[in-house]
Amino acid sequence: MNREDIIKNGTIVYNRPRLLNERNTHYCPGCSHGVVHRILAELIEEMGIEDKTIGIAPVGCAVFAYNYIDVDWIEAAHGRAPAVATAVSRLNPDNVVFTYQGDGDLAAIGTAETIHAANRGENIVIIFINNAIYGMTGGQMAPTTLLGQKTATTPYGRKADINGYPIKMSDLLAQLDGTCFVTRQAVHTPAAVRKAKKAIRQAFENAIAKRGTSVVEIVSTCNSGWKLSPAKSNEWMASNMFEKYPLGDLKNI
Amino acid sequence: MAKIKGTVIIDEQRCKGCELCVVACPTDVLQLQNKEVNDRGYHFAYTAQPDNCIGCASCAMVCPDACFTVYKITTTDNI
Known part of the structure; x- marks a missing residue:
């Protein structure tokens, strides 16, 4: 049995999601953003909510997210995605609103907006891509950078006495009464991708059922910023990041 | 004995050669x-041992650029 026979007679196990359009992404080879975009496109298609989903794009590498997934998008000012999402979800209560933010956007300049939107329990989904670095601007230290991690602005490694400690945003948000679902996932293996997709599905279901704010943190890689190959970055993430940012549900009510 | 066979189609021009698959x-x-590169200069992925494929879609799961279409068939033929 050759390749043509399998294609002709077999079943399609996986196909490129319809909502992910034909544009090539601007992300570096092996970037986790691409995987998360793909599972978002798959999920929105599978759940049949493409006509009522509104995404809020951040500032950072994912600033052009609106170019790749064919749903409605708004581009927010740096860090203000949860504030914009609040307005959108309050004015359009029937729509499913999600923000897509990196760690520089959500945990640095947008800390106030994120914490207060979650504390108010807005019916939004916050997708938080945590790669422990400012990828877009050239690999500077982010609030989530690990102690000892070398970046462009901490060439000798992050030191607690000068740079402070890495911030665990999901743990902070899990303490708030407004959040209903806070989870931390990764997309480095096929199994992890399937789990992350399940978590994002639950977050969208929470938003549809108006249970409050759902936060899905994806521990990601930035191979350009970390100066490693994509495969090596996944290994580095598994052996260093998961110690500080353990995977699993932090809150699920 | 029934055997699962699979195959993948790779969008070579979209591939960025990240090696995750x-x-x-x-x-x-x-x-x-x-040695070969696509139009954008990347060393794209190809099926070096296509007979081994079981259609598990692991490659498609980790691909950041959604380059894969995966097919699968259960066969009783002797191959």
Whole structure:
């Protein structure tokens, strides 16, 4: 049995999601953003909510997210995605609103907006891509950078006495009464991708059922910023990041 | 005995040669091109040992650029 026979007679196990359009992404080879975009496109298609989903794009590498997934998008000012999402979800209560933010956007300049939107329990989904670095601007230290991690602005490694400690945003948000679902996932293996997709599905279901704010943190890689190959970055993430940012549900009510 | 056979179609022009699929493939089907590059200059992935494919879609799961279409068939033929 050759390749043509399998294609002709077999079943399609996986196909490129319809909502992910034909544009090539601007992300570096092996970037986790691409995987998360793909599972978002798959999920929105599978759940049949493409006509009522509104995404809020951040500032950072994912600033052009609106170019790749064919749903409605708004581009927010740096860090203000949860504030914009609040307005959108309050004015359009029937729509499913999600923000897509990196760690520089959500945990640095947008800390106030994120914490207060979650504390108010807005019916939004916050997708938080945590790669422990400012990828877009050239690999500077982010609030989530690990102690000892070398970046462009901490060439000798992050030191607690000068740079402070890495911030665990999901743990902070899990303490708030407004959040209903806070989870931390990764997309480095096929199994992890399937789990992350399940978590994002639950977050969208929470938003549809108006249970409050759902936060899905994806521990990601930035191979350009970390100066490693994509495969090596996944290994580095598994052996260093998961110690500080353990995977699993932090809150699920 | 029934046997599962699979195959993948790779969008070579979309591939950025990140090698994540090569690492994720449990049956060592995929490799990156050694010398050949696509229009954008990347060493794209290709099926080096297509007969090993079991259609598990692990490559498609980790691909950041959604380059894969995966097919699968259960067969009783002797191959």
